Amino acid sequence: MKLKTFAIAVASMVLIMSLSASVSASGKNVIQGGWYPWKPYQYLEKNSNDRLQLTGLDVQLLKEVFEEELGLTLKLPQVDWKVHQQDISEGMRDVAGGAFITPDRERYAYFSAPYRNEDIVLISRRSESSAIAMLQPDEFKQSFPSSKLRIGVVSGYYYGDAIDSFLKNPSNQDRWTSVKTDIENLQNLANGKVDLVAIDRLVGSTLIWEESLSRDLIAGKEHIFSGPIVALFSRRTTSPALVAAFDQAMQKLKDDGRYNQIVRDYLFPSLLAMTAGQPWFFALETIGTAAFAFSGILLARRDRFSLFGALVLASLPAFGGGIIRDLIANRDQPAVLQSTHNLIIVIALVLISHFLARLTKLRGLPRMLEKLHFGEKTVQVLDALGLSAFTVVGVIVAVEEKCNPLILWGPIFSAMTGAGGAILRDVIRADASHPTLRHDFYAELSFFWGLMLSIFITLYANSNNLHPLPMNLAVLLTTLGCLLSRLIVMQRGIKSSTFMSKT
Structure with a gap:
């Protein structure tokens, strides 16, 4: 079996070399393509030198095929998709990635073998x-x-026959708006200039997540069109030999695992964002942030901290772990700076607790709750909700930042996001007992469920199945699993075992 696999690999390599040699012999050493804003397939991001660089799933695949496998130079200047197609037709460009097969395009382009699928969905205002x-x-x-x-x-x-025929009907000209990019489309939708937007499922979820539009816009769960994605090659400037070499090189990427790695790095953040951007997850994360903050308020009152001290103790469990995680991952901007929503919640809780205590002339609302078992248990339950939500967030960050291996960094970031802030809070309080490090069975749960989600993502990337439903279920099960585990630990009083305890 091993000899057969080796023989197939050698034969594929010889074929690729022979095909690329024939391409080079024809004098075609530079392949002219193009790119357009289409995240996660084609987009700009900052590199380690704080400079913008072109990346994305289609970009990386084309670079691997043309430059690494075929030894050609690939040029990708920015160009509008419509102009890109015109240039392919006229022979001014050689290749375009990320295209559907249509009869119109067949007139001026060769098609590669399909290398992925794409779903078109509709988005509307809620x-x-x-x-x-x-x-x-x-x-x-x-x-x-x-x-x-x-x-x-x-x-x-191209969005499928249903939309294509609608756009070609002259009587419908006043009912559709054409723009250059998907983000313009979503902005027009949010501003009421259109009522529906047709978009690739992953592109739509990525933009809704990044632009914080999940509370205003909703995407359809079922696709209105789905089809294979290919690379287009100009009939004027390329040959079937180049297309065959491309197909062989792409197959090699799939055989040696590079294809799956690229898919996981670029598409899985979008798949995760589709779930994390849902209202139920947003509500869960908000409740968790409030619970973490309220636990800090209780401790601040008990230990007689100042108003500023209470703000610090409330902020650390809500943001501290995430800040440490983002610094280790070298993110361009920590999550706490990307949205003021959670920060406002923490500040509001601290101020409301403080002024309620003043106005009622009591020793403090937090002090009252501190004496009530119901209040303490409620905070612990809410805290468990926060831990479960932050566990998923840790894995999402590990995937977004392409941290490898994921089964190591995913659970580490989960534990860090969920429990890191509470550890910092105990350090600031100079709590010698350090409950989060000594006896609470807390961070271990976040680590375990982060590991489970990371393993699923790793296996799912190898399945070549990019439907969002399995990912949505995995995120939901991870959240519920972490929540229920924490509740069971609380109910039964399970404590973490002591490291190298004395017998």
Whole structure:
């Protein structure tokens, strides 16, 4: 079996070398392509030198194939997709990645073998019930043409026959808007200029996550069109030999595991963002942040800290672990600086607790809750919610920052995000007992469930199945598993074992 695999690998290498040699012999050493804003497939990001560099799934795959395998020089200047297609047709560019197969494109381009699939979904505003009904594919195909709803598209994109025929009908010209990028489309949707937007499922989820639009926009769960994605090669400037060499090189990437690694690095952050951007996860993270902050308020009152001290103790469990995690991961901007939502929650809780205690002329609301077992248990339950949500966030950051191996850094970041802030809080309080380090069975749970999610993601990347449902279920099960585990630990009073305890 090993000899057979080795023989196949040698044969593939010889074929690639012979095909690339024929391409080089034709004088085609530079491949002219292009890119356009289309995250996670093609986009700019800052490198370690704080400079913008082109990256993304399609970009990395094309570079691996053309430069690493075929020994050619690939040039990718920025260009609008519609212009890119015109240039392919006229022979001014050689290749375009990330394309659907259509009869129109067949006139001017060769098609590579499919190297991934793509789902097109619809996005609407959450406040528009009539538009939300159209998110169902059957309802859209049946009712949208006769409705008054407007749709936004990107110029030159193909969204399937249903939308394509609608756009080509002259009587519908005032019901659709064409723009250059997907982010323009979503901005038009949020501002009420269109009622629906057609978009790639992963591109849409990525932009909604990054632009914090999840509370305003909702994406359909079912695709209105799905199809294989190929690379287009200009019939004027390339040959079938180059296409065959491309296909062989792409297959080699799949055989040696590089393809799966690139897919995990670029597509899985979007798959995770589709779940983390849901309202239920946002609510869970908000409750967790508030619980962490409130536990700090209780401790600040008990230990007689000042108002500023209470703010510090409330902030550390909510943000401290995330800040340490982001510094280790060398993120461009810590998560706490990307949104003021959670910071406002912490500040508001501290001020409300302080002024309620003053106004009621009591010894303090936190002091009252501190004496009540119900209040303490409630905070512990809310704290468990926060731990479960932050466990998932830790793995998401590890995937986003391409930390390898994921099964190591995923659980480490989970434990750090969930429990790191509480450890810092105990250090600031000079608590000699250090409950989060000595006897609480707390960080271990976050580490374990972060490990489970990381293992699933690693295995899922090798399955070549990019449907979001399994990922959504994995995130939900991880969240519930961590929550239930913490509740059981609390109920039964399970403590962490002492390291190298004396007999």
